[in-house]
Amino acid sequence: MAEAVVTVDGWSALHDTRHFDWTSWKSISEDERNKAIKEFEELIKQWETVEENKEGSHSIFKVVGNKADLMFIFLRETMDELEEIKTAINKTVLGDFLIPAYSYVSIIEMTMHDPMKAGDDRELSPYVKERLKPTMPKWEHACFYPMARRREPEANWFTIDKEERTRLLYEHGMTGRKYAGKVKEIITGSIGLDEWEWGVTLFAHDPLQFKKIVYEMRFDEVTTKYAEFGDFIMGNYLATDKLADYLAL
Numbered sequence: 001m002a003e004a005v006v007t008v009d010g011w012s013a014l015h016d017t018r019h020f021d022w023t024s025w026k027s028i029s030e031d032e033r034n035k036a037i038k039e040f041e042e043l044i045k046q047w048e049t050v051e052e053n054k055e056g057s058h059s060i061f062k063v064v065g066n067k068a069d070l071m072f073i074f075l076r077e078t079m080d081e082l083e084e085i086k087t088a089i090n091k092t093v094l095g096d097f098l099i100p101a102y103s104y105v106s107i108i109e110m111t112m113h114d115p116m117k118a119g120d121d122r123e124l125s126p127y128v129k130e131r132l133k134p135t136m137p138k139w140e141h142a143c144f145y146p147m148a149r150r151r152e153p154e155a156n157w158f159t160i161d162k163e164e165r166t167r168l169l170y171e172h173g174m175t176g177r178k179y180a181g182k183v184k185e186i187i188t189g190s191i192g193l194d195e196w197e198w199g200v201t202l203f204a205h206d207p208l209q210f211k212k213i214v215y216e217m218r219f220d221e222v223t224t225k226y227a228e229f230g231d232f233i234m235g236n237y238l239a240t241d242k243l244a245d246y247l248a249l
């Protein structure tokens with residue numbers, strides 16, 4: 001029977017991508033630029049404390065294509081915190097140069113589909129806890145894209161039996177497991193929060209692995225038959241101590 005599957009939910013996520021206004025940045029003095037960088041580094045330090053206390057996580061990426069220049073990813077307990085972070089960025093001097101490009105709001109989600117991990121104590125297991133409230137790996141690359149499940153008369157994810165969805169996601173999980181150590185994923189649910197139904201955030205040391213996993217998954221029935229994708233955004237990790245280099249002229 002088609003029925004909703006129970007989800008267990010974790011931290012809220014904000015993917016905030018910005019264009020950097022290089023033209024204006026070049027027009028201010030070096031002193032002003034240095035002050036702006038220092039102020040922003042202080043803000044990042046606050047985020048680092050949150051991460052050390054395991055109360056959230058953040059990562060910054062330099063976007064490779066022209067969809068944006070920077071992608072900030074924030075994970076927090078509440079949506080209030082995510083909004084406060086966005087506003088705090090905008091209030092900094094550097095914020096004047098960070099022009100909103102695209103954003104995505106979602107909540108980390110796991111379903112009870114995975115028969116390997118299902119069980120009454122699922123919510124309590126350390127594995128699940130870590131997946132719901134993860135510290136993002138500081139790997140060299142990240143790729144984010146939103147996606148949805150098809151609702152066509154001949155392929156409607158929301159009308160097929162739960163057992164069939166479990167079978168399809170099991171097959172998907174088996175493909176994913178081949179990439180252990182090469183690709184880490186955070187799946188966030190966004191039904192009711194943003195345009196698509198899920199956000200997929202992938203981390204890798206080698207960006208070729210994004211192409212390989214996404215290609216291989218295209219042949220899994222759950223993707224072939226039921227997946228629709230939004231725009232892909234790929235970025236290279238920007239460590240805090242490299243921010244000044246990135247902004248140097």
Ligand code: VOV
Pocket residue numbers: 109110111112113114147149169172173174175176177179183184185187198200202213214217218223227
């Ligand atoms: C890096 C590897 C990897 C691994 C191991 C993995 C495993 C799993 C498992 C075991 C489960 C089901 C249980 C749960 O935890 O919810 C999922 C769930 C999900 N996945 Fe996944 N996925 C991966 C990777 C992975 C990718 C690359 C994608 C994008 C798809 C593609 O074609 O580009 C994806 C999507 C999803 C989605 C949208 C869901 C939720 C679907 C729903 O309808 O509920 N996922 N996923």
